[in-house]
Amino acid sequence: xxxxxxxxxxxxxxxxxxxxxxxxxxxxxxxxxxxxxxxxxxxxxxxxxxxxxxxxxxxxxxxxxxxxxxxxxxxxxxxxxxxxxxxxxxxxxxxxxxxxxxxxxxxxxxxxxxxxxxxxxxxxxxxxxxxxxxxxxxxxxxxxxxxxxxxxxxxxxxxxxxxxxxxxxxxxxxxxxxxxxxxxxxxxxxxxxxxxxxxxxxxxxxxxxxxxxxxxxxxxxxxxxxxxxxxxxxxxxxxxxxxxxx
Amino acid sequence: xxxxxxxxxxxxxxxxxxxxxxxxxxxxxxxxxxxxxxxxxxxxxxxxxxxxxxxxxxxxxxxxxxxxxxxxxxxxxxxxxxxxxxxxxxxxxxxxxxxxxxxxxxxxxxxxxxxxxxxxxxxxxxxxxxxxxxxxxxxxxxxxxxxxxxxxxxxxxxxxxxxxxxxxxxxxxxxxxxxxxxxxxxxxxxxxxxxxxxxxxxxxxxxxxxxxxxxxxxxxxxxxxxxxxxxxxxxxxxxxxxxxxxxxxxxxxxxxxxxxxxxxxxxxxxxxxxxxxxxxxxxxxxxxxxxxxxxxxxxxxxxxxxxxxxxxxxxxxxxxxxxxxxxxxxxxxxxxxxxxxxxxxxxxxxxxxxxxxxxxxxxxxxxx
Numbered sequence: 319x320x321x322x323x324x325x326x327x328x329x330x331x332x333x334x335x336x337x338x339x340x341x342x343x344x345x346x347x348x349x350x351x352x353x354x355x356x357x358x359x360x361x362x363x364x365x366x367x368x369x370x371x372x373x374x375x376x377x378x379x380x381x382x383x384x385x386x387x388x389x390x391x392x393x394x395x396x397x398x399x400x401x402x403x404x405x406x407x408x409x410x411x412x413x414x415x416x417x418x419x420x421x422x423x424x425x426x427x428x429x430x431x432x433x434x435x436x437x438x439x440x441x442x443x444x445x446x447x448x449x450x451x452x453x454x455x456x457x458x459x460x461x462x463x464x465x466x467x468x469x470x471x472x473x474x475x476x477x478x479x480x481x482x483x484x485x486x487x488x489x490x491x492x493x494x495x496x497x498x499x500x501x502x503x504x505x506x507x508x509x510x511x512x513x514x515x516x517x518x519x520x521x522x523x524x525x526x527x528x529x530x531x532x533x534x535x536x537x538x539x540x541x542x543x544x545x546x547x548x549x550x551x552x553x554x555x556x557x558x559x560x561x562x563x564x
Numbered sequence: 565x566x567x568x569x570x571x572x573x574x575x576x577x578x579x580x581x582x583x584x585x586x587x588x589x590x591x592x593x594x595x596x597x598x599x600x601x602x603x604x605x606x607x608x609x610x611x612x613x614x615x616x617x618x619x620x621x622x623x624x625x626x627x628x629x630x631x632x633x634x635x636x637x638x639x640x641x642x643x644x645x646x647x648x649x650x651x652x653x654x655x656x657x658x659x660x661x662x663x664x665x666x667x668x669x670x671x672x673x674x675x676x677x678x679x680x681x682x683x684x685x686x687x688x689x690x691x692x693x694x695x696x697x698x699x700x701x702x703x704x705x706x707x708x709x710x711x712x713x714x715x716x717x718x719x720x721x722x723x724x725x726x727x728x729x730x731x732x733x734x735x736x737x738x739x740x741x742x743x744x745x746x747x748x749x750x751x752x753x754x755x756x757x758x759x760x761x762x763x764x765x766x767x768x769x770x771x772x773x774x775x776x777x778x779x780x781x782x783x784x785x786x787x788x789x790x791x792x793x794x795x796x797x798x799x800x801x802x803x804x805x806x807x808x809x810x811x812x813x814x815x816x817x818x819x820x821x822x823x824x825x826x827x828x829x830x831x832x833x834x835x836x837x838x839x840x841x842x843x844x845x846x847x848x849x850x851x852x853x854x855x856x857x858x859x860x861x862x863x864x865x866x867x868x869x870x871x872x873x874x875x876x877x878x879x880x881x882x883x884x885x886x887x888x889x890x891x892x893x894x895x896x897x898x899x900x901x902x903x904x905x906x907x908x909x910x911x912x913x914x915x916x917x918x919x920x921x922x923x924x925x926x927x928x929x930x931x932x
């Protein structure tokens with residue numbers, strides 16, 4: 319399988335605090351890669367490095383085939399990013415947001431119009447086209463933010479806790495969108511702390527205190543840790559340091 | 565280019581849709597100008613005075629008449645003796661007592677020296693200073709015009725401002741100062757707020773993860789405010805002209821070019837502030853406290869730089885507004901050209917370049 323993200327011995331240090339402790343992993347083209355870990359485990363730090371928002375202290379990192387130190391601009395052209403905080407402009411309308419993001423990714427006008435219509439049809443949001451984002455329900459906003467993040471057909475899309483604070487049904491619908499993008503050939507790199515979502519991924523890695531403690535398919539992980547679901551797997555891994563202390 | 569266009573369009577949506585932004589951009593400048601121009605006055609009119617004329621000869625009467633007909637003063641009482649002075653000040657009915665000595669006219673002609681005593685109510689020191697300096701000015705003027713060959717032993721503090729503002733209209737002083745203050749504030753405040761707002765909402769991360777270059781983000785943030793601030797400058801000059809009668813004696817084009825330079829400098833300062841501040845609130849505080857107060861106090865806007873303690877005079881050298889005020893006063897009031905203000909222009913240019921290079925460098929492509 320073709321590797322689309324290659325991370326080799328990546329370290330990120332803030333002063334004496336090591337946020338990412340020698341991470342090594344690959345992500346394959348077209349897969350949905352779950353990046354799990356408790357709060358403060360170093361997920362967001364890693365995702366920001368992969369998006370070119372922050373430079374690693376050391377290590378080799380390649381995203382979409384480009385070196386993250388020297389070819390940051392090329393990396394940025396080939397990725398989509400949806401941040402933990404909500405990434406659309408609240409005082410702009412749905413259509414204006416789509417036009418803006420289309421504009422900064424250099425999508426030609428004709429193509430953008432076509433995509434805008436398709437996208438709104440798919441999300442059943444045609445009537446909201448000229449409404450301000452601020453008045454939309456959270457679920458709509460998140461679906462729209464995701465659709466906008468993949469508007470320019472990136473090779474990889476990074477989602478940093480995209481489903482925080484929404485109900486299970488909306489979350490399920492959001493995952494339908496993720497599957498669709500994956501079927502279109504877009505690699506999905508997603509962080510979450512909902513363990514039921516981990517089951518939806520092709521492979522997951524579990525981080526704890528800056529290190530990757532486990533990386534495999536959900537089924538294999540459940541077998542290794544002898545657990546019925548991902549929740550138990552996660553608890554076993556997260557408890558390990560406490561066991562060490564005792 | 566297309567990316568930049570989308571970005572600038574988005575900025576204008578933000579500006580025009582936010583009532584508060586529109587208020588800061590256009591409401592504050594106009595009200596501030598009107599307040600500074602009308603309420604804070606350094607000029608006097610119809611100040612009540614008393615005169616104790618011991619001599620009552622032609623010269624003293626003529627001089628009294630001249631003082632009272634100036635429009636600045638109004639006779640409250642003609643005193644008959646020196647005893648009433650304390651009382652009259654305590655009551656607060658007059659601000660100044662003018663005393664002519666015995667044989668005033670005769671002494672003036674014979675000895676060339678005659679004394680006038682000015683006693684002012686200094687419980688309001690600023691007022692007292694103004695009143696006495698206006699009076700000495702009038703007396704001086706009288707002496708030099710009526711008796712060109714005589715000299716009076718009066719200590720006259722020459723007021724530089726009078727030279728270009730013979731009627732000593734305070735609007736002439738406040739319009740340029742207010743312009744500097746408003747442009748500084750609006751430009752620096754608005755850019756720093758609009759950048760930190762994107763940091764707060766998280767959209768800045770998305771912008772930085774996009775192919776937009778930092779320079780494009782900076783230009784996209786600065787350009788809309790540059791245009792609006794220039795519009796603002798037009799409004800200020802226009803109001804200054806229309807409401808306060810402040811002329812633009814020099815070249816209007818030069819005035820606008822200097823204004824654009826100053827605005828650019830302030831916008832870069834705003835970007836610099838936004839690289840330090842993490843939230844809109846912090847950005848606002850830094851803009852207000854670190855920029856507005858020193859601009860008011862140290863730029864020569866209200867207090868003359870020459871009268872400051874030496875240390876503060878040094879500080880005033882790093883106030884960009886100081887140079888801008890000098891420049892626009894020179895263009896608007898004296899009507900001089902670039903030959904007389906090239907030094908100040910060069911300093912402003914240097915500051916602008918410095919701030920641009922620091923802010924581009926500090927503007928983090930990679931958010932830490």
